[in-house]
Amino acid sequence: MNLRDVDDALDVADEVVPVDAPPQAAIAPQPSQNHSLKHSLLGPSLTKAGQDAVDQKKVAEIIYDASKGSKFFDNEEVKDRTLTVKIERILKQKAQLEKLDLKSDLRRADDYITSLELSRDLSQYVVHIDCDAFYAAVEEIDRPELRNVPMAVGQGVLTTCNYEARKYGCRSAMAGFVAKKLCPQLVCLPLNFDKYTAKAKEVRAILAEYDPRFESSSIDEAYVNITEYCDTHHIDPDAAVEQLRKEVHEKCKITISAGIAPNAKLAKICSNKNKPNGQFRIPNDRAAVISFISALPVRKVNGVGRVFERELDAIGIRTCGDIYAQRAYLHRLFGEKAFQFLMQTHLGLGRTIVQPAEEYERKSVGTESTFRDISNKNELREKLRHTAEELEKDMARVEVKGRTLVLKVKLHTYEVFTRQVAPPRAVHLADDLYNFSLPMLTKLEKDMPDFRLRLMGLRCTHLISTRKDKPNFFRQRSSNAKSADQENGEWEVWPDSEFEEAARQERQQEFDELERLSQEQPDFDPQSSTADWHEPFGRYKYGSEPNSPVARAGHLRNEGAANNKSGAEQEQQWDCPICQLPQPANDRDFNGHIDLCLSRQTIKEAVAEARPDPLRASPDVLSVSAPGLPKPRLSTKRKASASTGVKSGLSNTAANGRKQKKLFFT
């Protein structure tokens, strides 16, 4: 189901919402019926995983009525209005662009497509595993009588619900009282993280049989590369995954859904295809990939949320196939990152690397909490104090200090503000956290006319390790983590710091020295002066690509790190993916070289030869092997795992001992 379908479903002879009204106008009462707002209120899980059995129109009306009049609702209306205005601006901008000569934009897009196509890797079998209604399923093991009644886990806000409850339109992230309106007999259970964690551990033990380097992306999701398993066991991917799912079902008593595809992005989409308790495969075949992706609504792709969906819809992009026709506009309308992301999405490309979550690096740690509205100054200080103490605990747990401190507040109106400060020294103790954030709070207090808060949070970024002892891989992990995600080994979203730190032991002294320096010079940046920041053990880093392959960022819409600037880059060289020759290791020069490389005659011929005939209905018939072109060199690690693409991920290739700028799609 795409946005259009939803709008059709919601079509009830509405008044038209004026698009040119300023956001502030939303404070005034709105027409009772508003397509996009209702769509928004339906929640994010609607279009990701289909809820086709439910009467969406009715559900939308109930949610709308239940929410109407609340401050939450008012704020949603403001956001909806703001987005409508923004989309108007995009449309105007596009109309302007249509008058211009976009030949160079078009060529740029086509050249990029060609370079992407040249690097396509179809050698891997990547599986995405997704446990069906995980928390609810675990609860049902202990209480089978709940299996056939609508049930949800989580009280204030539903964390998940079983399929029985979904028939009524209930879903995760929905407010409890709204869910009860949809389904009065809904049973709500409290969260029991220990139970889910234990079950997740059972499941991951099975995944490890198929791929010891599988990657958990959350407590109930994982990526497994079964290429090698299929090879050594002489089994095809479908059968291997059938077997894996059967094994999980029998041993763990829960069902899982799986997607099998040549890369992680497609696998993730596939796992939703036959949910629950099913699997779906896209063969490792370009034509199959293209035919699958072409008809796929963009909303199904990780990284396209409700906002981007509406923006794309406005310029005529609803499916991934629609992207191609708009390729000349994307860069100017949405920026470089979104352009690359959309081009890669259109071609069905994604990362083929699967690696343990431990190998990703934490960049911030924070805590926040919601409470009844508070405006009293002393009470607010108490809240800040409490928040600081909570953060100290968290920072002790992951053994870091922060060089930047961020205060977040949410007003009673649901408006969010953040303020940050760089204390003269790295901080982690509650006293420091409190003292350095208090001025930010008091200033906000002073500046805001009606400073009533419903939420307060503190976060530290620019982290510095405080670990002093020798790393020990077998050390007992701390068990007092606040959430299951942080508590458990291979399933956790974020690596335990000792794992990261183990890999950094050789930098410890350097760390200490840098920290000392940072305390003397607040602006000093350890990362920009550390010669070889990554991989003392030759491990790979592919930029920051944490839990989810497609960057979990609104505007990122891309995978991997954009700002993976290491000081090491300056002395390093990167290999050009086209000509294979080493190039200066900085983004500008490197990209410049790639442009040059791409514009060479051989490439031009390839482009001309491979470029789809614009008059043809299906533009996606690029020949993979362009004659006369060198094949991109692929890493042989884990069977040509590699990566290509044009994202600037930096990895340390142990073989040649120098940094290689890898191109990858992740």
Add this chain to the structure above:
DNA sequence: GCGGATCAC
């Protein structure tokens, strides 16, 4: 570098 916004789970 900062603050707002978006996205995922």
Add this chain to the structure above:
DNA sequence: TATGGTGATCCGC
């Protein structure tokens, strides 16, 4: 009666 918490990253300034 009343709509979460944690973390990442992008964009515009």
